[in-house]
Amino acid sequence: MEPFTVVKGIAAPMLMPNINTDAITPMAAGRSTSVDLGKMLFNNWRYNLDGSEIAEFILNRPPFRNSRFIVAGENFGCGSSRERAVWALMRFGIRAVIAPSFADIFRDNAYQNGLLPVVIGEADCAALGATLATASDPQITVDLQRCVVQTPEGCELTFSVPAERRDALMAGLDEIDVILSMEADIENYQREDRRRRPWIYLDR
Amino acid sequence: MSATTAPQTLIDKIWNQHVIRELSDGRTLLHIDRHFLHDGTNRQAFDGLRRIQRPVRNLNLNFAVVDHILSTLPGRTGESHPPGIERIHALRDNCRQFSVQLFDVNDAQQGIAHVISPELGITLPGCTLVCGDSHTATNGGLGAMAWGIGTTEVMHVVAAQALLLRKQQQLRITFNGRIGPGVGAKDMILYFMARHGVTAGTGCAVEYAGPAIRALPIEARMTICNMSIEFGSRCGIVAPDDATLQYVAGRPYAPTGALWDRAVAEWQTLASDDGAPFDREIEIDCGRIGPQVTWGNSPQEAVAIDEPLPDPAAIADSARREALARAYSYMDLAPGRTMEGVPIDIAFIGSCTNSRLSDLEAAATVVRGRKVAKGVTALAVPGSMAVKAAAEAKGLDKVFRDAGFEWRNAGCSMCVGSNGDLVPPGKRSISTTNRNFEHRQGPHSRTHLAGPAMVAAAAVSGCITDVRKLIQ
Numbered sequence: 001m002e003p004f005t006v007v008k009g010i011a012a013p014m015l016m017p018n019i020n021t022d023a024i025t026p027m028a029a030g031r032s033t034s035v036d037l038g039k040m041l042f043n044n045w046r047y048n049l050d051g052s053e054i055a056e057f058i059l060n061r062p063p064f065r066n067s068r069f070i071v072a073g074e075n076f077g078c079g080s081s082r083e084r085a086v087w088a089l090m091r092f093g094i095r096a097v098i099a100p101s102f103a104d105i106f107r108d109n110a111y112q113n114g115l116l117p118v119v120i121g122e123a124d125c126a127a128l129g130a131t132l133a134t135a136s137d138p139q140i141t142v143d144l145q146r147c148v149v150q151t152p153e154g155c156e157l158t159f160s161v162p163a164e165r166r167d168a169l170m171a172g173l174d175e176i177d178v179i180l181s182m183e184a185d186i187e188n189y190q191r192e193d194r195r196r197r198p199w200i201y202l203d204r
Numbered sequence: 205m206s207a208t209t210a211p212q213t214l215i216d217k218i219w220n221q222h223v224i225r226e227l228s229d230g231r232t233l234l235h236i237d238r239h240f241l242h243d244g245t246n247r248q249a250f251d252g253l254r255r256i257q258r259p260v261r262n263l264n265l266n267f268a269v270v271d272h273i274l275s276t277l278p279g280r281t282g283e284s285h286p287p288g289i290e291r292i293h294a295l296r297d298n299c300r301q302f303s304v305q306l307f308d309v310n311d312a313q314q315g316i317a318h319v320i321s322p323e324l325g326i327t328l329p330g331c332t333l334v335c336g337d338s339h340t341a342t343n344g345g346l347g348a349m350a351w352g353i354g355t356t357e358v359m360h361v362v363a364a365q366a367l368l369l370r371k372q373q374q375l376r377i378t379f380n381g382r383i384g385p386g387v388g389a390k391d392m393i394l395y396f397m398a399r400h401g402v403t404a405g406t407g408c409a410v411e412y413a414g415p416a417i418r419a420l421p422i423e424a425r426m427t428i429c430n431m432s433i434e435f436g437s438r439c440g441i442v443a444p445d446d447a448t449l450q451y452v453a454g455r456p457y458a459p460t461g462a463l464w465d466r467a468v469a470e471w472q473t474l475a476s477d478d479g480a481p482f483d484r485e486i487e488i489d490c491g492r493i494g495p496q497v498t499w500g501n502s503p504q505e506a507v508a509i510d511e512p513l514p515d516p517a518a519i520a521d522s523a524r525r526e527a528l529a530r531a532y533s534y535m536d537l538a539p540g541r542t543m544e545g546v547p548i549d550i551a552f553i554g555s556c557t558n559s560r561l562s563d564l565e566a567a568a569t570v571v572r573g574r575k576v577a578k579g580v581t582a583l584a585v586p587g588s589m590a591v592k593a594a595a596e597a598k599g600l601d602k603v604f605r606d607a608g609f610e611w612r613n614a615g616c617s618m619c620v621g622s623n624g625d626l627v628p629p630g631k632r633s634i635s636t637t638n639r640n641f642e643h644r645q646g647p648h649s650r651t652h653l654a655g656p657a658m659v660a661a662a663a664v665s666g667c668i669t670d671v672r673k674l675i676q
């Protein structure tokens with residue numbers, strides 16, 4: 001997974017609540033592996049039915065075309081478990097989403113891939129979004145070392161991340177390695193459990 | 205259990221039984237008893253397995269099915285929907301290479317993962333079950349601890365039959381009283397969300413309890429559990445009881461003989477103890493629930509059929525107010541009116557929420573002897589080929605066909621619009637599915653969620669209608 005330490009860049013304010021995975025990556029927008037996920041991000045909000053860009057949509061407007069962050073409303077990523085929602089955001093260039101809350105599956109998928117879900121209180125998110133909408137240079141810095149977001153005015157908003165997630169993000173570690181380091185435990189569990197609950201194992 | 209043990213919830217009991225190891229940082233390595241793969245999202249998981257050069261650890265505990273992207277048209281094959289061919293072939297190739305059992309397109313046991321897993325007895329009370337799909341909690345209707353995961357975690361499960369997790373908080377939702385005529389499980393859960401919102405369960409596993417839940421048949425409990433994710437809960441469960449045992453007994457993958465007896469003895473301990481601590485509790489009075497239908501683009505935007513639509517101007521929170529205004533514009537509706545009489549173009553009965561036999565029966569009861577209204581396209585899509593066969597044995601296919609419904613083969617179909625079954629731009633559908641998000645059933649589609657009887661009522665009326673008027 002892609003490591004995350006300190007990232008600076010443009011942040012797009014998208015303050016609506018409940019931005020769901022069907023908005024982020026609609027299923028009907030193509031399932032083939034040849035689809036560029038970054039191009040189909042927010043497909044129905046970004047493009048007209050004829051494929052032309054919707055000029056008003058924030059990620060179609062400079063400087064937000066080059067956003068590295070999204071500042072959103074509560075419950076970001078609700079809906080499906082599709083990890084391609086995370087892949088599409090990252091493919092577009094997004095490294096962190098800042099919101100008052102995230103849907104559980106989306107948050108876990110984000111951590112697994114090196115997309116940082118930053119939880120900041122509702123009032124601070126709204127204020128940051130308002131600043132970004134009018135700032136001449138809407139850039140922020142997300143510092144995972146210190147767990148702070150630096151706003152365009154230079155204010156610092158602190159956030160917290162579970163220690164193991166932070167360690168993994170900073171080093172770019174994959175969780176599977178941790179799990180497989182416990183293979184002996186899995187083996188022991190299954191040996192015991194086969195005696196306890198033999199009906200689970202469907203031995204044929 | 206010794207007399208001194210502290211009271212435990214149902215979820216505590218299942219969790220504790222699956223702990224492989226607790227880590228010092230508070231995470232737990234948890235055993236996964238059952239895993240379903242499907243054609244929608246799992247390809248990269250197999251690529252991951254190849255990358256780390258691992259086999260599937262427990263072949264007997266992993267199953268795969270084609271459900272999301274295949275055609276539901278009569279005579280369909282894996283090639284009938286061209287955009288799906290690549291993925292269906294990839295799933296076949298991967299299942300062959302890794303020796304995973306696949307319920308393929310022409311298999312009599314094929315269907316939507318969350319429909320066939322209980323139906324085949326793959327889902328058992330007290331088991332942990334995951335799938336790379338957010339509606340996996342459907343299996344909680346049988347007392348399984350089931351939840352949806354992303355593709356990376358799918359790879360973890362096939363490689364290790366385990367996941368690294370933090371235990372969630374626990375919410376109990378108690379449904380008291382009884383539901384009235386024309387009201388079903390879908391109405392109960394939509395009513396709950398309309399009152400408590402789409403983040404009521406975020407961070408929580410949910411146990412559904414109370415007399416109105418106990419009174420529900422197993423398939424209806426699955427409908428309730430299915431919608432858990434719509435208010436933020438990955439996992440929703442109903443404690444197993446005699447109805448559960450009756451449902452599971454004799455199913456192809458369920459234990460038999462002495463093994464069945466041992467399993468039942470164990471399953472009978474699976475209930476929350478008196479006084480077991482929940483982080484949160486919510487109670488719902490079912491006597492007040494009328495037939496529900498959603499008007500907006502979030503599942504919480506539901507009203508009873510005779511209830512006026514909310515006025516955004518009355519909402520203090522600006523983000524919420526704007527979201528409501530946006531939904532009115534997208535859905536082309538105005539506050540103040542009721543949903544009664546809103547004309548529809550499409551009626552869809554199907555999806556892992558409401559595509560089991562009892563759902564088709566509830567719809568057929570309304571449809572029988574009536575015709576689909578002029579200008580309305582109506583689809584009935586059984587959740588599995590077994591449901592389809594059972595419905596045909598009861599003559600339901602004839603009821604639907606005679607009325608003018610299309611009678612399809614099993615799959616996700618118009619729920620998510622990834623198999624070519626789409627609501628055209630600007631058209632309005634009433635649908636037994638679980639999500640009314642913008643563009644969900646196709647670009648610029650307008651979706652109204654409701655239970656199967658309400659969808660049937662709208663199909664034959666040409667507009668959204670109080671089903672109670674048709675079943676008197």
Ligand code: SF4
Nearest residue numbers: 339555556616619620
């Ligand atoms: S029926 Fe719909 S919600 Fe259910 S698994 Fe298929 S696409 Fe997902």
